[in-house]
Amino acid sequence: MPKDGGIGASTKRREDVRFLTGKGRYTDDINIRGQAYAWFVRSDVAHGRIDRIDTSAAEAMPGVVKVFTAADFAGVGGIPCGWQVTDRFGKPMQEPKHPVLADGKVRHVGDPIAVVVADTLEEARDAAEAVVIDITELPPVLDMKAALSADSPKVHEELSSNLCYDWGFVEENKGAVEEAFKAAAHVTTLELVNNRLVANPMEPRVAVGDYESHSGNHTLYTTSQNPHVIRLLMGAFVLGIPEHKLRVVAPDVGGGFGSKIYHYAEEAFVTFAAKQVGRPVKWTSTRSEAFISDAQGRDHVTKIELALDAQNNFTAVRTETYANMGAYLSTFAPSIPTWLHGTLMAGNYRTPLIYVNVKAVFTNTVPVDAYRGAGRPEATFQLERVIDKAARELGVDPVELRRQNFIKPDQFPYQTPVAVVYDTGNYHATMDKLLQISDRAGFEARAAESRARGKWRGFGVAHYIEACGIAPSNLVGQLGARAGLYESATVRVNATGSISVFTGSHSHGQGHETSFAQVVAELIGIDAGQVEIVHGDTSNTPMGMGTYGSRSLAVGGSAIVKATNKIINKAKKIAAHLMEASEADIELKDGKFTVAGTDKSVDWAGVTLAAYVPHNYPLESMEPGLEETAFYDPSNFTYPSGGYGCEVEVDPETGKVTILAFSAADDFGNIVNPMIVEGQVQGGLAQGIGQALLENCVYDENGQLLSGSFMDYAMPRADDLPSFNVDHSCCTPCTHNPLGVKGCGEAGAIGSPPAVVNAVIDAIHRAGRTDVTHIDMPLTPSRVWQALNA
Amino acid sequence: MRDFEFVKPATVADAVKALAADGAQPLSGGQTLIPTMKQRLNTPERLVSLTGIAEMKGVCKGEGGLHVGAATPHAVVARDAAAYYPALAALAGGIGDPAVRSRGTIGGSLANNDPSACYPSAALASGATIVTNTRKIAADDYFQGLFSTALEEGEIITEVRFPIPEKAAYVKFNQPASRFALAGVFVAKFSGGVRVAITGASNDGVFRWAEAESALGANFAPSSLEGLNLSGDDMISDLHGTGAYRAHLAKVLTKRAVIAAS
Numbered sequence A: 001m002p003k004d005g006g007i008g009a010s011t012k013r014r015e016d017v018r019f020l021t022g023k024g025r026y027t028d029d030i031n032i033r034g035q036a037y038a039w040f041v042r043s044d045v046a047h048g049r050i051d052r053i054d055t056s057a058a059e060a061m062p063g064v065v066k067v068f069t070a071a072d073f074a075g076v077g078g079i080p081c082g083w084q085v086t087d088r089f090g091k092p093m094q095e096p097k098h099p100v101l102a103d104g105k106v107r108h109v110g111d112p113i114a115v116v117v118a119d120t121l122e123e124a125r126d127a128a129e130a131v132v133i134d135i136t137e138l139p140p141v142l143d144m145k146a147a148l149s150a151d152s153p154k155v156h157e158e159l160s161s162n163l164c165y166d167w168g169f170v171e172e173n174k175g176a177v178e179e180a181f182k183a184a185a186h187v188t189t190l191e192l193v194n195n196r197l198v199a200n201p202m203e204p205r206v207a208v209g210d211y212e213s214h215s216g217n218h219t220l221y222t223t224s225q226n227p228h229v230i231r232l233l234m235g236a237f238v239l240g241i242p243e244h245k246l247r248v249v250a251p252d253v254g255g256g257f258g259s260k261i262y263h264y265a266e267e268a269f270v271t272f273a274a275k276q277v278g279r280p281v282k283w284t285s286t287r288s289e290a291f292i293s294d295a296q297g298r299d300h301v302t303k304i305e306l307a308l309d310a311q312n313n314f315t316a317v318r319t320e321t322y323a324n325m326g327a328y329l330s331t332f333a334p335s336i337p338t339w340l341h342g343t344l345m346a347g348n349y350r351t352p353l354i355y356v357n358v359k360a361v362f363t364n365t366v367p368v369d370a371y372r373g374a375g376r377p378e379a380t381f382q383l384e385r386v387i388d389k390a391a392r393e394l395g396v397d398p399v400e401l402r403r404q405n406f407i408k409p410d411q412f413p414y415q416t417p418v419a420v421v422y423d424t425g426n427y428h429a430t431m432d433k434l435l436q437i438s439d440r441a442g443f444e445a446r447a448a449e450s451r452a453r454g455k456w457r458g459f460g461v462a463h464y465i466e467a468c469g470i471a472p473s474n475l476v477g478q479l480g481a482r483a484g485l486y487e488s489a490t491v492r493v494n495a496t497g498s499i500s501v502f503t504g505s506h507s508h509g510q511g512h513e514t515s516f517a518q519v520v521a522e523l524i525g526i527d528a529g530q531v532e533i534v535h536g537d538t539s540n541t542p543m544g545m546g547t548y549g550s551r552s553l554a555v556g557g558s559a560i561v562k563a564t565n566k567i568i569n570k571a572k573k574i575a576a577h578l579m580e581a582s583e584a585d586i587e588l589k590d591g592k593f594t595v596a597g598t599d600k601s602v603d604w605a606g607v608t609l610a611a612y613v614p615h616n617y618p619l620e621s622m623e624p625g626l627e628e629t630a631f632y633d634p635s636n637f638t639y640p641s642g643g644y645g646c647e648v649e650v651d652p653e654t655g656k657v658t659i660l661a662f663s664a665a666d667d668f669g670n671i672v673n674p675m676i677v678e679g680q681v682q683g684g685l686a687q688g689i690g691q692a693l694l695e696n697c698v699y700d701e702n703g704q705l706l707s708g709s710f711m712d713y714a715m716p717r718a719d720d721l722p723s724f725n726v727d728h729s730c731c732t733p734c735t736h737n738p739l740g741v742k743g744c745g746e747a748g749a750i751g752s753p754p755a756v757v758n759a760v761i762d763a764i765h766r767a768g769r770t771d772v773t774h775i776d777m778p779l780t781p782s783r784v785w786q787a788l789n790a
Numbered sequence B: 001m002r003d004f005e006f007v008k009p010a011t012v013a014d015a016v017k018a019l020a021a022d023g024a025q026p027l028s029g030g031q032t033l034i035p036t037m038k039q040r041l042n043t044p045e046r047l048v049s050l051t052g053i054a055e056m057k058g059v060c061k062g063e064g065g066l067h068v069g070a071a072t073p074h075a076v077v078a079r080d081a082a083a084y085y086p087a088l089a090a091l092a093g094g095i096g097d098p099a100v101r102s103r104g105t106i107g108g109s110l111a112n113n114d115p116s117a118c119y120p121s122a123a124l125a126s127g128a129t130i131v132t133n134t135r136k137i138a139a140d141d142y143f144q145g146l147f148s149t150a151l152e153e154g155e156i157i158t159e160v161r162f163p164i165p166e167k168a169a170y171v172k173f174n175q176p177a178s179r180f181a182l183a184g185v186f187v188a189k190f191s192g193g194v195r196v197a198i199t200g201a202s203n204d205g206v207f208r209w210a211e212a213e214s215a216l217g218a219n220f221a222p223s224s225l226e227g228l229n230l231s232g233d234d235m236i237s238d239l240h241g242t243g244a245y246r247a248h249l250a251k252v253l254t255k256r257a258v259i260a261a262s
């Protein structure tokens, strides 16, 4: 291993030096000479007809450059959706228009209606208060089931109903699943809500548009997880700007969790407006605005049924889910409750027959899209909850019921009944590891100690599977994706041997600048300090699809490996020439090329210098220089898995749940930087526990957001969480990517909610209250108390 | 935030003078006022800072108990009241986070009278006296419902005087998001009787629980509360809990406060 960190080293994150010393350069730090400021006038009602917009008073206010409304966007495209789902009858989903600014109707609180551009932010805000908007309120569509009744008001008049799609998977299995339920010895049914969440990255969204009239070049600086995707969507579908005239830069980004994947109206607005007003235009979201304009997560209402035979083998799973799309289709929204959810419903189990039905519904709420885990937390939650409930009904140990039904270690690769093939895994091993690190054996003694203090202690497990590293382009294309999902890398070796790697992935907290450098350093055998990772600017990185779905190392890292191998192959040819040896005899080790069986050698820098100062170089057969680009398109998803265990104490007097211990035994395949992996798991656990105990996005009956600030939306804080017990020693490497890695970014958020809820139900049952079989998240003190005192 | 004039007087008299102007408002720690100004819910034309007035700062033993200057930050109360009135110091140390405790002040908290704030329960349960630039107001007369107090326009709190009880404790149950009190109970036992003040729960703001006071006055033990119940009808009902839950919590916390105080 290189001395300052190759694969497997817990190298400290080099980017933290600038983040921790306040030297990060975020989008809001970008200020361009002469820039004007945009303030969005947003709907304060959930549903209404716009009768009149009068901007004249606002236009006359000091400092105002221009006030924009939908009328200014005639001829401009709407915000596109990047995924088309086909329903169970073979028809495409209903896809409503999504104008940049509300056109005729407002459809959720926060829907942008007008934008004031002014010399200063305060002037823009002052003038925004002078924009007169008359709205006739319409009855809001909020409850998903009511939204589907024939007499419901419609969110979009141009659609036939509020149903986006009615999806069945695997539709051909529907009849067989029904038969299996008829033949079942036992059926467990669970109805639940997967609560709506607000992503709340620490950095709110920001966009700065700039236009150069003499060249016609546009630049958008934006808080994005995938600048190339924004360039494609906004350039091609909204504003009609070709790629070579549009540069998108996502500099340091302070967290995304999914909410910064999508193309948003504000980005299109500043890019468009900069040309219109002839000045750079900047918009910075306030936190309050983020609550009503960033895409939100989850929001499923589900009924799941599990069929078992007389020996407690799972024979079938059937689900019916209502998935909230919100008022418009956000970029990847349709794919989340379908392909990222239905395909995971086998979990870690051998269940032979599965049928998943999802009805996606439009409502007068903020759009919903992927949020850390995206579809997989929803699948895992319902499955791991219903299995736990079945174990309680059958009087068997929830761990044993899982173990009995696990896919066995020798059954991989395993074809599930829901289309995907798990390449590797060993669920028995991760479950065993979990029981060991969580000291389940000592639980009874700990429970007795709690009882003595009047508290109820419980232990819950969950075992998850996720599909990461998304994904094969040809497969996602068949499933309705309107984009490819490869990743790219350019490895540029400089004359003196240092290396710049340009990646299409984007880092917004994941530590790519450190771990990607470790990969290159390992392959060549040089110090990681010689390798610089460049990302986030479409003008200097190759076309890439960005970072989400725990894909960056598995897909982006694999592209880097491919490009680096091309570099090594060429470098070996140069080395062979320099040492007058045959290329086949050249070996590269620790940054040095040797001729096998001799003491002849040339070091890395000697070869790289020869590539750029080609005085002694095979110019007749090879180009000078040492720079290679590779695109990597995976052949399958990767399938991390793991066992999670949660130990809680319930205060029966107040309903308060305290997490005393949380253990995670993950199988992420090979690991490049164990410290970064542990950090990712810890962050994911915090978010999953946040969903389970604290976070809830709530609208009132008028569609007003009740949890519209941190005063009412409870983010998890350090003292809500125990010290985590994280292990990733179980390793079944991925078989189809060169690093054998699986991805670890979302696991914590996927596996933890069911473990927490199972633990609380366990505590309640141990106290004799077996009548309480489920409590919907978040398990706040008041909800737990309510359940105990119903 | 809109533009405003900022003055920082050194004496109460100058502050009162500065507050006579139209659109003038006192600024103490700013932990409540500044956020409302950022949201443009409040647009004072002049802010009169009280934090530069030495006579309004600090904690000391004085006539009738502990005197706390109105512009004293929570963190200072948490530190300096600990030797005299530990329950009050603990309450101050449990408000918000370190930044809020370093800026927010007792005067600002009592002037604001947020129904979920902590200090009102301490003032009411202690039978404190709210001293202003013009008069002394008994806590029993001071709190007049949600965000409403006996203060007149332009009147400023200069000091709060707390009689020191024999035994006391404040038990707070956090609202999960804001960590203000979902319910908070301050129990204070004096030689002449027990006072119980409940915050966070009622639609009318902080209040005294008379039945609990007389039961605990007869016998200062958690068992005295058995059989007593608060009604949830007039309690706050929101996404964090129903009125019935808050009424129940108030009783549980009262019991716990008695245990903590014993």
Ligand SMILES: Cc1cc2nc3c(=O)[nH]c(=O)nc-3n(C[C@H](O)[C@H](O)[C@H](O)COP(=O)(O)OP(=O)(O)OC[C@H]3O[C@@H](n4cnc5c(N)ncnc54)[C@H](O)[C@@H]3O)c2cc1C
Pocket: B025, B026, B027, B028, B029, B030, B031, B032, B033, B034, B050, B070, B071, B074, B094, B095, B096, B097, B100, B103, B104, B105, B106, B107, B108, B109, B111, B112, B116, B117, B118, B119, B151, B155, B156, B157, B158, B178, B179, B180, B181
């Ligand atoms: C994140 C956060 C968490 C918090 N958590 C808690 C909590 O757990 N418990 C709790 O009790 N509080 C909590 N608070 C409130 C905080 O502790 C302050 O007490 C409160 O904000 C008011 O005090 P201040 O000094 O900041 O007043 P300011 O914001 O300066 O003023 C508040 C109001 O009082 C007026 N005013 C100020 N001083 C005087 C005076 N001497 N005389 C007359 N009028 C005056 C002002 O004009 C203004 O109207 C929290 C606040 C924040 C921001």
